[in-house]
Amino acid sequence: MNRTTNRMEENMTTKKIFSLAVALLFALSLGACSQAKGPAEAAIKTAEDALNAGKADALKYIPDQVKAAEDALKAAKDAFAKGDYTAATTAATGVSTKVKDFVVATAAKKAELTKAWGEQSQMLPNMIAAIKSRVDVLSKSKKLPANLDKEKFESAKNGLAEIDKAWGEASTAFKEGGLADALAKAKSVKEKAVEIMTTLGMQVPEAAKG
Amino acid sequence: MADKPVQGKGDEAIDATQWHEVKKGETLSKIAKQYYGDPSLYTTIFEANRDQLKDPNLIKIGQKLRIP
Numbered sequence: 001m002n003r004t005t006n007r008m009e010e011n012m013t014t015k016k017i018f019s020l021a022v023a024l025l026f027a028l029s030l031g032a033c034s035q036a037k038g039p040a041e042a043a044i045k046t047a048e049d050a051l052n053a054g055k056a057d058a059l060k061y062i063p064d065q066v067k068a069a070e071d072a073l074k075a076a077k078d079a080f081a082k083g084d085y086t087a088a089t090t091a092a093t094g095v096s097t098k099v100k101d102f103v104v105a106t107a108a109k110k111a112e113l114t115k116a117w118g119e120q121s122q123m124l125p126n127m128i129a130a131i132k133s134r135v136d137v138l139s140k141s142k143k144l145p146a147n148l149d150k151e152k153f154e155s156a157k158n159g160l161a162e163i164d165k166a167w168g169e170a171s172t173a174f175k176e177g178g179l180a181d182a183l184a185k186a187k188s189v190k191e192k193a194v195e196i197m198t199t200l201g202m203q204v205p206e207a208a209k210g
Numbered sequence: 211m212a213d214k215p216v217q218g219k220g221d222e223a224i225d226a227t228q229w230h231e232v233k234k235g236e237t238l239s240k241i242a243k244q245y246y247g248d249p250s251l252y253t254t255i256f257e258a259n260r261d262q263l264k265d266p267n268l269i270k271i272g273q274k275l276r277i278p
Contacts, residue, residue, distance in 0.1 A: 126227075134278065
């Protein structure tokens, strides 16, 4: 009888210990989770702030790299929402690296385009001025030179008005920070200016060829 | 067709100034006819080159003239 009572008490004690152990493990895992949640949240916030700070400028020059960083941030947020804080922290750290990379790439691209713009902004006004000068003189001429008929001359005059306007637009785009847009406009101005100069029998500057 | 103008001085790669190198037998009128089709426009070339021309009838072989 006593033996049976002792065994029952032993079983009860074992169950209690087991229950306590389970409760302790659960509490520990909750603690671990809440310990990982804070750093994950902070990593996501840091990554998001960095992304927002650098993306406006970068979008103009390297939109693909910005999108990759945005996708990585979304992945970090998704992992956080699922409670996978370790994955969220890892993904958020990756976003920060991507942001650092695109900030460097943006600066490099900007420098490259600014240099290209500097060359165009020196050359194109020269070309436009030379064409204007030639058109002014030819407008006073009683007879056009060989290889230039009235139709070609009229076309050149119209083309001059077009590139003059387009160059103004390119300059405005540059002043407003649209470097890539300014260069695209400058490229079409250059191509048209070369065409007009050729029509008028003028020499095209070396830098405008090709 | 007109002779190909010669490139001028300075930063040649971006310089759009039009130049002509005077050859034997040329006059400002002939050059004006070549580029403008009208010899009477020689005065335009003369005025553009007043820094090196004193007389429109006196140009030298090898001289580089601006062609407006």
